Amino acid sequence: TTLTSLHDVQIFNLIDKERQRQEHGIELIASENFTSEQVMRAAGSVLTNKYAEGLPAKRYYGGCEVVDEIEQLAIDRLKELFGATWANVQPHSGAQANAAVMLAVLNPGDKILGFDLSHGGHLTHGSPVNFSGKLYQPSFYGVEPETGLIDWNKVEAKAQAEKPKLIICGASAYSRDWDYARLRQIADSVGALLLADISHPAGLIAKGLLNDPIQHCHIVTSTTHKTLRGPRGGVIMMGKDFENPFGHKTPKGELKPMSALLDGGVFPGTQGGPLEHIIAAKAVAFHEALSDDYLAYVQQVKANASVMAKAFLDKGYQIISGGTDNHLMLIDLRSKGLTGKLAENTLIKADITINKNMVPFDDKSPFVTSGMRVGTAAITTRGMKENDMLQVVDFIDEVLMNHDNDTKLAAVRGAVNSFMTKFPLY
């Protein structure tokens, strides 16, 4: 057998099937997107063969001259994109990026303060089922029941009461912007570090469509595969390097700047060899994100989300906080007598993919939920504009209002599939 021909018919047939699924359906999962072909080409390249523990020009393996150049380009492009002075592009995922940061800046048992998972936060921000809730002592802030918004005064009161060493802002299902300047004041008032996890809105932040965390937060983490439209992965950045305020030492007893601690938090702290094929794909995506085309893309993502939110409201759906500033919205389905689980399972029958999601103060379990989260990053990559949002919301409403009518659902599915032929994928 040769290495160049495809023999694994079973897997490649399945990949083809998945490609068709992606092509025919309406993808509204807020954390998903479609990368460019050149991003996928880099991700599927010979770089997957290379070990490169360490950092560019400081490796534990030979033969790293080429990957050094690639990784350095990825770092430089990312720094340019966000106005950072330091970056690490090696985290395999967003969760890995957060694990590396916490390992670098905290000791086991230290207190952390994050945004409540059931209000839209992420597992890695202190959930008891995650390393962040098992290794550290978490407490949480949330949204107000009346407004669906975070009250910064309450975050301050919580920080004063808990005195955490790390405050985490950022979310998976919060449709409003963050007051990073205010959060930094709060962090400073209790001597905490401030981490912004911008995994979801990273692309909108990079292009100036949302508040800038880099100038206020000590550390910023992100995934690269959501609005940023790169390969699956994570990154860590700083606006500027600073002395480690808690006096943490390296295993050799040295006091180091935060950049060195964070690099060490990634490798050898939580990872082994970096994925240089994915780092190359990140570099490609960052280059794309530096372009004016990408600016137009994220502007359209935001415009589409705001039109979509209005279309849902016009049909009597309830949106947490009443709308959106970013690429996503969280819809409370209780006013329609539906659950998130039913919505997800019914919409998939019409080739529309969303995810069920807890709403703040949800009375249902995480497996059922009262809400659904939808986002416009992926459908905007397909080429959809404001008018198409009205059609998408019509499809969703038709499905949800006819959830027990299989004939109707099949008809909507046909309409969805023919609608999507207007937006070729690759």
Ligand code: PLP
């Ligand atoms: N942080 C936030 C805010 C997220 O939304 C996510 C992804 O859902 C992550 C971290 C984790 O990223 P990953 O799935 O790449 O580990």
